[in-house]
Amino acid sequence: MANKDKKFILRKDMGNGVFYVYERTYTYDPKSKNNKTKDRLLYKEVNGVRQETRRRRTREEILEAERLSGISAERKRTGSKEILDHIAEKSGIDDAVYAAFGNEIDDAKKCISMARYLVCSGGNSFPGIKVWMMTHAVPYTQSVLTKDTCKALMDKIGLHYDIVEKYFKERIKWCKCSLVIAYDSTTEATDSTREDNARYGFNKDRDGRRTIKALYLYSMEDHQPIAFSREPGNLSDAASVMKAVKQLEALGVKVCELVMDNGYYSFDNVGELLYHRFNVTILVKTGLNWVKDAIDDHYSEFGKPSTYCCCDDKENLMSGVTVKLKLPFHHICEHSDRRTGAKKGEPIEFEKEVYLHLYRNETLRKAKLEKLISDVKDIMQTISETHTLDVLDERSKELARQCLVITADKECNVTAEGMNDDGIEKLHRYDGFMAILSDSDGDSRSVLRKYRSREHIEDNMWIKKSCCDGSTPRSWYDYAHNGRLFIQFLAMGYYDCLYEILGKMRGKINSTIADFDKAEVPSAERKLWRNLKSWMHNNSLNDILQYFDVYETSRVSTEIRRKIWTTGYTERDKLFLKLLKEYTAPAD
Known part of the structure; x- marks a missing residue:
């Protein structure tokens, strides 16, 4: 009598909430005297829901x-996309764009794609974006x-400027407290x-054309631009400071510190910033009388070893002195003030303690003195040969009168008897000085370092013009220029x-190579790290992006199968991308 087949239902757990259900059949083989097993897939369960499966195709x-x-x-x-994806994850830029556009996801993706086009193409104009x-x-x-x-x-x-303001708001949230x-x-x-905003005014390119001014707020701790605005090109920088204050207040920023150069300085601006409880660090022109008075009062302190504050980024030796002042300021009321009783348009007087940080660049001062003495000697030589001042230009004549002891005989022949030490000292007295006004207490070294760090925004302006097609508006109307x-x-x-x-990667590479001398490291690894250091040193940011931009990903699909392959990376490229991922990984 033949043995009947035995059938069982078998559930196989795949470990991710998915179960495959099989019908297992046992058949006895009299010749081998063993049971043969055959499984047939019936269906699968995903989180308890039954899903039908198709039969596996045969080779034929x-x-x-x-x-x-x-x-x-x-x-x-896809090479540059891989890098920019890491950057977007680290900086939060893409998330802020999606939040600003809300439900208009396609427009957000278009904006991101257009911005990446500017980055990867090195600032080409938008007609080339199609290809x-x-x-x-x-x-x-x-x-x-x-x-x-x-x-x-x-x-x-x-035209819908609320999108831009929402983006600014998201960037403010992302920044540090x-x-x-x-x-x-x-x-x-x-x-x-x-362009209504294009007017004749200060032109940094000095090409004689009308200009539009773009103003930027830049987070120095996060190294990110957080807001921008635009205004006619004939307005001064100092006139735009209160615009920045109102823009920050509209974005919900109640407390922050503004760091500015002397183009934005005016006594009224400082007073308004202090009245609105913003901290201020601003470069002040040393030609102002009250700044000169402070320099004169503390002139003997400069050059002492105790006042040497630091060597700045330009490798110049600086000596610094901090002067505490109590200055009178005023605020012009925009509305009636019940607290003080002042009416609209009336000033509110107040006093505030501020700190004037005075610095003397000893390296620059020495170079200027050497240049001055060299010019004076050349003028002396000219006078001794010609016996007249008429052959000199206006600047040389003024130097001769201030820095030389000049005599004339009855025939009006001029002779330079020697140098006027007092005149040279008077002319040279304020050379190499700079002044920074701040309302927060701090030593001269930390204030100088803070102000020097703002100079990175100058690089930001260069990036806009050279790498983002920002040297000219390329727009007929102001709303198009805003977009x-x-x-x-x-x-x-x-x-x-x-x-x-x-x-940061360059710092990591330098420290790793320095550690090689303290530990036994294979020569191949040493060579790899040194090769990466040399390559990053010899290539700019744009060169690096263009280098990785050539890496491609190919996808080939048929009804049956799909294959993907990418261009191979060198060991140096793999090390670069590994370090990049380490520094772009989101913080825990």
């Missing part, structure tokens, strides 16, 4: 399907952007007659974050 069926099916393939450059998107992997994949769709999006952003903000501006020259500035603003954020991370 697979070959026939591949013969009849079509093939789809694409090849995209670039066809060859690069970007967040927006629904269609290919053209210059017309880019223009339409920038017009929309400019204690905000130290640098404030600076740049100009864009244009020939357009339709264009927003896209450039995103690109500047990418650049600044990558700039900071590359600096």
Whole structure:
């Protein structure tokens, strides 16, 4: 009598909430005297929900399907995208863009793609974005952007300015609690007659064209731009300070410290900032009378070993003295003040203790004195040869009168008897001085370091013009220019974050190579790290992006299978990306 097959239901746990249900059949084989097992997949359960499964195809069926099916393939450059994805995760830029656009996810992806185009292309204009998107992997994949769709999006952003302000708000939230903000501006020259804000004024490019001024607020602790605004090019920098105060207050910033250069200084500006309870660190012109008086009162203290505060970033020896002052300020009421009884337009007088940090650049002062003495000697030589002052230009004549002892005979022949030490000392007295006004107590070294750190915003202005197509507005109307500035603003954020991370990577590489001397490390590893150090030293940020931009990912799909492969990386490239991921990993 033949043995009947025995069947059982078997549930196999895959460990992720998925169960595969099989029908297992045992059949007795009289020849081998063993049971043979055969499993048939019935269905699968995902979180308790039954899902039907299809039968696995045979080899003959697979070959026939591949013969009849079509093939789809694409090849995209993904090397720069991998780097920018890490930067976006570290800086929070993409998250802020999505939050600013709300439900308009496609527009947010378009903005991010346009900003990445500026970064990866080195600042090419938007007419080239169509071909670039066809060859690069970007967040927006629904269609290919053209210059017309880019223009339409920038017009929309400019007309709906709440999107921009929401983005600023998100960047403020991302920044650290204690905000130290640098404030600076740049100009864009244009020939357009339709731009109302384009006016003749200060032009940093000095090309004689009308300009539009773009002003930026920059978080010095986070190394990120956090807000921008624009105004006519004929307005002074000092006139825009209160605009920055109102912009920060609108973004919910109640306490922060503004660090500015002397272009924004005016006594009224300092008073308004202090009245609104903003901390101030601002460079002051040493030609002001009250600053000169402070220098004269403490002149003997400079040059002493106890006053040498530090060697700054430019390797100049500095001596510093801090002077505590109590100065009278006033605030012009915008509305009636019940607390003081002042009416609209009336001033409110108040006094505030401030600190004037005076510095003398000993290296620069010595160089200027040597240059002055050399010029005076040349003038003496000229006078001894010509016996007249008429051959000298106006500056040389003034130097001769101040720095030389000059006599004339009856025939009006001029002779330089020697140098006038008192005149040279008077002319040289204020050379090499700089003054920083601050309302917070601090030693001269920390205040100087803080002010020096703001100079990175100057690099930010260069990035905007050279790497983000920001040297000219390329817009006919102000609302379109606002949208264009927003896209450039995103690109500047990418650049600044990558700039900071590359600096940290260079420090890590230098420390690792220094540790090689203390430990036994294989020669191949030593060579790899030194090769990476040399490569990063010899290539700029744009060069690094262009280098990785050529790496491609290919995808080939048929009805049966899908294959993906990428361009191979060298060991140096792998080490670079490994370090990049370490410094772009989100904090715990």
